[in-house]
Amino acid sequence: MWALKDKYAIVGTGYTDYSKNSGTTVLNLATEACLNAANDAGLAPEEIDGLVSFQLNDSVPATSVAAAMGVPAVRYAVDIAGGGNAANLVILSAIAAIEAGLAKNVLCYRAMNGRSGFRLGGGREMQAHGITQFTAPFGWITYPQAMAMWCRRHMIKYGTTTDQLGTIAVTFRDNAALNPRAMQREPITLDDYRAARPIVDPFRMLDICLESDGACAVLVTSAERAKDLRHKPVYVMGGAYGGGANQGDDLFDCLRWADHSENYAAYIAADLWAGAGVGPEDVDVAEIYDCFTYSVVAQLEGLGFCQPGEGPDFVQGGRIARDGALPLNTHGGLLSEAYIHGLNHVVEAVDQLRGDAGPRQIPDAEIALTTAGAMTCGSALVLRR
Amino acid sequence: MYNKPLPVPDADTEPFWTGCREGRLLVQCCTACEAKRLPPERFCPHCHSVDSSWQAVSGRGTVYSWIVVRHPVPGDVYGGDVPYVVALIDLAEGVRIASNIIDCDPDAVAADMAVQVTFDPVTETVTLPKFRPV
Incomplete structure (x- = not known):
């Protein structure tokens, strides 16, 4: 279990514009976000000695970014093969590297031209190898199609409705309206949600996250080093990565997953809260991985904010709004800010804990939760100011 | 083709x-x-x-979960097939398989619906197992 409570901190964040067409290379996006994060922390690129990223063959290696930044001596460079499940794992990996003495100041980034370049939802592969022999030939190909199967199982088991999911989409858009980074800022109503184009039942267009070009980065260092940098540190209270048996490759390798009405969150909750020394009731603001509306439900249930099956009711009645008991995805999330694969959730949590979130600031936010992942595996962090 | x-x-x-x-x-x-x-x-x-x-195995099973694909991806490949149903089917012998539910109104598919395998020779060398209601 995690044993490094409050010993490491996020001291800088950086990001590019989030758009449908960046007009530049993924390397340039990554470099811009990383330089911004170093500058935000007040650290020169010469002091960066580690980089960690995650990607699905759609990005640039950590060593390339280090070279583009002019980092003189890279001592730790890791590219994790992963999607949203890895967006908090990169930070845990950075901490592990520093704890081991491999590096001192480590940048974690995600960069992609996810709309104008390689689109994760594309589904162009006509040769079904490996596990996809048993999925793709039946026209079960894209992420929305994958996640809809899990959502339906929750509906079968608990009676969850699409209107209940609509509350999540509407609330997050309301937050995005106050976020200058957000790609979608036009408020929507539940009627707009109901009228959205059906994509794959039970999902409509507004259940599904954006596709984005862009990059963001966070800088991780020791609590000791963090003391005299530009901003007040955001401390990592706890973190966990994992999932249940038969995790497979997360997307479609889920045929032997035990119960598709629950996801990875149910399996990491105990480690996460025990390591952080706090519980769900202590969280002031949570940035939950929302590749789809439904994934929010599964994670709230799995992490113990409510019981299995109670998530769809839990998110009603304003509870997850900015002035509610548990504000969620104050930046608009993957649904309305941008799809930077969940690392943008960490950027927002840091904004909130520093008090830098402007009109969307949650007053006196002290403890934030970030999560990353939607299906068989994922990661989460508990952060504090 | x-x-x-x-x-x-x-x-x-x-x-x-x-x-x-x-x-x-x-x-x-x-x-x-x-x-x-x-x-x-x-x-x-x-x-x-x-x-x-x-x-x-018997080829008998029940629907564990299902989706109805309405927006085709890629559009030029599945445009003529939507809406189509993909389901996770629990076979009577205790293993789960993904396949299509065919010969059935997509809106009529339901949890625990009983289905039976049928074989669809889509090319000279490949036959796909698909399922229809019984």
């Missing part, structure tokens, strides 16, 4: 696809611990034995 994704059988999966071509739905069965498994793989996930046999 058939333009949808086709399985590329490998050392572990070739018997499954051969079975489909012969009109038999086969699941892998561990020789050591007798656990059935699908999709096929070399090592038994329960006892790690590499010894296994193939058993023909």
Whole structure:
């Protein structure tokens, strides 16, 4: 279990514009976000000695970014093969590297031209190898199609409705309206949600996250080093990565997953809260991985904010709004800010804990939760100011 | 010409696809611990034995979960097929398989609906197991 409570901190964040067409290379996006994060922390690129990223063959290696930044001596460079499940794992990996003495100041980034370049939802592969022999030939190909199967199982088991999911989409858009980074800022109503184009039942267009070009980065260092940098540190209270048996490759390798009405969150909750020394009731603001509306439900249930099956009711009645008991995805999330694969959730949590979130600031936010992942595996962090 | 994704059988999966071509739905069965498994793989996930046999199953099952694809991806490949149903089906013998529900109004598919395998020879070399209501 995690044993490094409050010993490491996020001291800088950086990001590019989030758009449908960046007009530049993924390397340039990554470099811009990383330089911004170093500058935000007040650290020169010469002091960066580690980089960690995650990607699905759609990005640039950590060593390339280090070279583009002019980092003189890279001592730790890791590219994790992963999607949203890895967006908090990169930070845990950075901490592990520093704890081991491999590096001192480590940048974690995600960069992609996810709309104008390689689109994760594309589904162009006509040769079904490996596990996809048993999925793709039946026209079960894209992420929305994958996640809809899990959502339906929750509906079968608990009676969850699409209107209940609509509350999540509407609330997050309301937050995005106050976020200058957000790609979608036009408020929507539940009627707009109901009228959205059906994509794959039970999902409509507004259940599904954006596709984005862009990059963001966070800088991780020791609590000791963090003391005299530009901003007040955001401390990592706890973190966990994992999932249940038969995790497979997360997307479609889920045929032997035990119960598709629950996801990875149910399996990491105990480690996460025990390591952080706090519980769900202590969280002031949570940035939950929302590749789809439904994934929010599964994670709230799995992490113990409510019981299995109670998530769809839990998110009603304003509870997850900015002035509610548990504000969620104050930046608009993957649904309305941008799809930077969940690392943008960490950027927002840091904004909130520093008090830098402007009109969307949650007053006196002290403890934030970030999560990353939607299906068989994922990661989460508990952060504090 | 058939333009949808086709399985590329490998050392572990070739018997499954051969079975489909012969009109038999086969699941892998561990020789050591007798656990059935699908999709096929070399090592038994329960006892790690590499010894296994193939058993023909009834092809009867029930719908565990399902989706109705309404927006085709890629559009030029599935445009003529939407709406279509993909389901996770619990076979009577205790393993789960993904497939299509055919010969059924997509809006009529329901949880626990009883289905039966049928074989669709989509090319000269590939036959896909699909399911219809019974």
